[in-house]
Amino acid sequence: MKNIVVLVSGGGTNLQALIDAEKRGEIKNGKITCVIASNFEAYALTRAKENGIATRVIPKKEYPDRGDYSREILKALNEEKADLIVYAGFMIILDETVSSAYPNQIMNVHPALIPSFCGPGYYGLKVHEAALEKGVKLAGATVHFANEICDGGPIILQGAIDVLDDDTPETLQKRVMEQVEWKLLPKAVSLFCEDRIVVEGNKTKILK
Template structure:
């Protein structure tokens, strides 16, 4: 049985598109994107999903009094859809512990930096790349990790680096990391999960042959 994947989105959905394209090329082995769920009813990612024929749902943050109430509703939606793997792809809501408890080691997130650098609360979107440039790092990149109750603190599945160039702006660096790192790492990690090839041992993730 193919693993059922739900992708959680809030905005444009470029990482979702990378997953859709990888699925179309047959690169997500033993998995299928069964649902795209948005925290924002106007997210363009929903259009990408509809074009690909993927069922869409909205669990809007503003419809709930707290992040916890929204998280509980989201868990109920995911369980009703019999989801095996949850993928956070530019999902801008901090989920509470109910999500991790419902899907232990079954939530993947892609972060646009080499964790533990430029990670944690407040490090999202362009802020990550602004911090990297301010610090003067020579390499940055992306990290795919399992989601734990600590923000950006779960076990690391994969990382990929790119050079930071002298004339980079946050926007230019963001684009290079998306194209060269995020759009490659995330589909690979999803495929490995769906094949049962990711084994979590404490903080370490082993990739099985």
Template sequence: MLNIAVLVSGGGTNLQALIDAQNRGEIPNGKISLVVSSRPDAYALERAQKAGIAAKVLRRKEFAQQTAYDDALLQILAENQTGLVILAGFMTIISERIIHAYENKMINIHPSLIPSFCGEGFYGLRVHEAALARGVKVTGATVHFVNEVCDGGPIILQKAVEIQAGDTPETLQRRVMEQAEWHLLPKAAALFCAGRLQVENGRVNIREAAE
């Protein structure tokens, strides 16, 4: 059973999707055992409390140096014996030191079909504003491993979502969450915890399930 740490900054809707999937038995080889928030007022902390999951608050601005913050985060993850780190709307920059410590053991959800509308500056509603401004007909979400390049890690899963006439950034954001993000993230976690994800030459191979 792998311990999963979920890093959050806001409402925690993707955290809730993971908790719900776990409660339905859809992540049989993993357990969400820790939630780390970058903000003390994040509603995600209440979701963790209601689910009986240990939670910590770690604010970057309370550390004078990046190395001190990294030390604290690494210690928290080590104490939890973390096998998988999930970034679920985590708005604090993850340093290369943390990324290397959890190489191919840290995943992120991004609200577009990478490589479209991703990278520096593309987060939250900005992603959906850009998609609508460009006039694309299809968007979606991507789960990927985290590496040194923003939104540039190996892609694990993607799901397309059609853009509808009259969409606003807010309605599109909600539909992408409901139709893609909340399904992809638990599925990727389950695949990882089952040992079915293999990274080779920058690409993710999904192994067949053992019979």
């Protein structure tokens, strides 16, 4: 059984999707053992506590240097014996001290079809504002392995939905979350825990 440690910064809707999937038995050979938040106000902490999951808070504001913060997170991950780390609305890019210690063991979900609308500055509603401004006909989300490069790392799963003529950034964000992110992330986590993801260079293969 693999230990899944989830890193959060905000409301924790993706964390909730993982918790719900685990309760339904959809995450095979894995268990969420700890939630680490970057601030005490993150509602994701409440979600974790309500479901009996251990929590830790490592406030980003106490570590102005990215390297110092990354080393503190790494220490916590080691203490929690993490097998898989999931960024679930975690708004901080950790440096290579973490990604080198956990190569292809850190997973992130991005609310766009990478390589579109990704990288520095593309987060939250900004992603969907950019997509609508460009006039794309398909939107979606990408689950990928994370490293020290923003939205870098091999792509694991992608899913798409149609963009509607009357979509706003808010409506598009909601549909991408509900119809893509909340389904893809638990599926990718389960694939990892089942040892069904093979990384070759910057690509992945999913074993049957």
